Amino acid sequence: MASAGADIVINDVNADGANSVAEEVKATGQRVTVKAITIADEEAVNRMIDEVSNDFGDIDILVNNAGVYIRHEGTLETMPSATWHGILETNLHGAFYCTRAVLSRMIPRKKGGKIVNISSVLAEAAHFEASSYHVSKAGINALTRCLAVELAPHKINVNAIAPGAIASEGLGGMHDAETCAAYRRRIPWGARGHSKDIGNVVAFLASDEARYITGEIIHVDGGYMADSTPENLKSHEHAVPPDDPDPT
Ligand SMILES: NC(=O)c1ccc[n+]([C@@H]2O[C@H](COP(=O)([O-])OP(=O)(O)OC[C@H]3O[C@@H](n4cnc5c(N)ncnc54)[C@H](O)[C@@H]3O)[C@@H](O)[C@H]2O)c1
Numbered sequence: 001m002a003s004a005g006a007d008i009v010i011n012d013v014n015a016d017g018a019n020s021v022a023e024e025v026k027a028t029g030q031r032v033t034v035k036a037i038t039i040a041d042e043e044a045v046n047r048m049i050d051e052v053s054n055d056f057g058d059i060d061i062l063v064n065n066a067g068v069y070i071r072h073e074g075t076l077e078t079m080p081s082a083t084w085h086g087i088l089e090t091n092l093h094g095a096f097y098c099t100r101a102v103l104s105r106m107i108p109r110k111k112g113g114k115i116v117n118i119s120s121v122l123a124e125a126a127h128f129e130a131s132s133y134h135v136s137k138a139g140i141n142a143l144t145r146c147l148a149v150e151l152a153p154h155k156i157n158v159n160a161i162a163p164g165a166i167a168s169e170g171l172g173g174m175h176d177a178e179t180c181a182a183y184r185r186r187i188p189w190g191a192r193g194h195s196k197d198i199g200n201v202v203a204f205l206a207s208d209e210a211r212y213i214t215g216e217i218i219h220v221d222g223g224y225m226a227d228s229t230p231e232n233l234k235s236h237e238h239a240v241p242p243d244d245p246d247p248t
Helices: 015-028 042-056 081-109 131-154 177-186 195-205
Strands: 008-011 032-035 061-064 113-118 156-163 217-220
Touching: 008 015, 008 042, 015 032, 032 042, 042 081, 061 081, 081 113, 081 131, 081 156, 113 131, 113 195, 131 156, 131 217, 156 195, 195 217
Parallel strands: 008 032, 061 113, 113 156, 156 217
Antiparallel strands: none
């Protein structure tokens, strides 16, 4: 986003991580500032958006990216209720709080805007023992479509990206060697994606080039959702092509 010319506010409860991304933004010459509040706290979100608006001016683009995932959280009947609520508080309610706070300023200024939500392929397909995450991301897809319809008269585009398996530091870091090998066999591209594969699509959706796209959920998944070929019917040449290098 910075290399496409955006000034950036990064909010992340992991302030160290956010500060290290801020250094990368500074190197592009764009303005950057870091906030470190939990988006699960509506009042804190409202205060943050007020501060950002006062310090930076208009907010043109909101990317709802923060997310949490618990591996093997338990089946629905065994997981603690707190787990369910905790995942939904960040992944779904946090996006709702941030979006509402931004819209309270984006709509009245009458200059349009862009909202990009980071969903997941898991909004549409089930993995064992992760139901709260799936439900949160299905909610993000529904939120995306509802907001696209409500906000089209204000010329605010609302879209979502549904990543497949991405070699990110946090969630991607949970993929152990065995899981990575399994993903390589399962993903037609033959490798996990990289954060930049997602960032590039965010930058496109936030650009004027995407003027007429709204309410879309774009899979960025190396063909994961397109492919239901059983393992034993996969071609030997195609099953495990070489890994892609990180494009960053
Ligand atoms: N990595 C993948 O394979 C993958 C696949 C599909 C979707 N996603 C989605 O992509 C997004 C980014 O995930 P990632 O893979 O880069 O993981 P990540 O863990 O590196 O990034 C998520 C960030 O959100 C922050 N965060 C968590 N809860 C927060 C809260 N309540 N308030 C503020 N910040 C909070 C974390 O500190 C972390 O830095 C998430 O929404 C995730 O669900 C990731």
